[in-house]
Amino acid sequence: MPYSDPANTRAAMRRYYARHRERILARQRVQRDPKRARQRRREREAWVRAQKGTTCSGCGRTFAPQALSWHHRDPATKRFNPSQANRGQEALLAEMAKCDVLCTACHRQAHPAVVRPRDEQGRFTAWLSENR
Numbered sequence: 615m616p617y618s619d620p621a622n623t624r625a626a627m628r629r630y631y632a633r634h635r636e637r638i639l640a641r642q643r644v645q646r647d648p649k650r651a652r653q654r655r656r657e658r659e660a661w662v663r664a665q666k667g668t669t670c671s672g673c674g675r676t677f678a679p680q681a682l683s684w685h686h687r688d689p690a691t692k693r694f695n696p697s698q699a700n701r702g703q704e705a706l707l708a709e710m711a712k713c714d715v716l717c718t719a720c721h722r723q724a725h726p727a728v729v730r731p732r733d734e735q736g737r738f739t740a741w742l743s744e745n746r
């Protein structure tokens with residue numbers, strides 16, 4: 615409930631915290647527990663893999679999940695890689711809807727090869743930062 619004076623809002627928040635401090639701190643201990651975070655990450659990753667399926671939508675062959683990638687049909691709409699994102703299921707499903715699942719070979723073909731310029735030492739030059 616906002617007050618017209620922000621100082622009153624802050625005072626109300628302080629009163630709320632003072633009244634519920636123990637419950638708030640106990641919830642934070644659970645939420646920030648590294649074991650719990652690890653477990654939830656593993657569950658999310660397994661769920662993302664399950665959404666992927668096992669079939670390449672390019673060649674139609676069957677692959678292990680680690681050989682399949684999320685390919686954004688329009689790179690301009692890409693916000694994140696569903697396999698690496700710590701997001702809720704709704705955001706992940708929205709991102710997956712912009713993607714095809716492709717095997718490594720089909721994914722390489724979907725991204726045309728580019729000859730990257732090298733400097734005198736043979737290192738790739740600014741190509742990466744310019745072409746992301």
Ligand SMILES: [Zn+2]
Pocket residue numbers: 670671672673674675716717718719720721
């Ligand atoms: Zn394929």
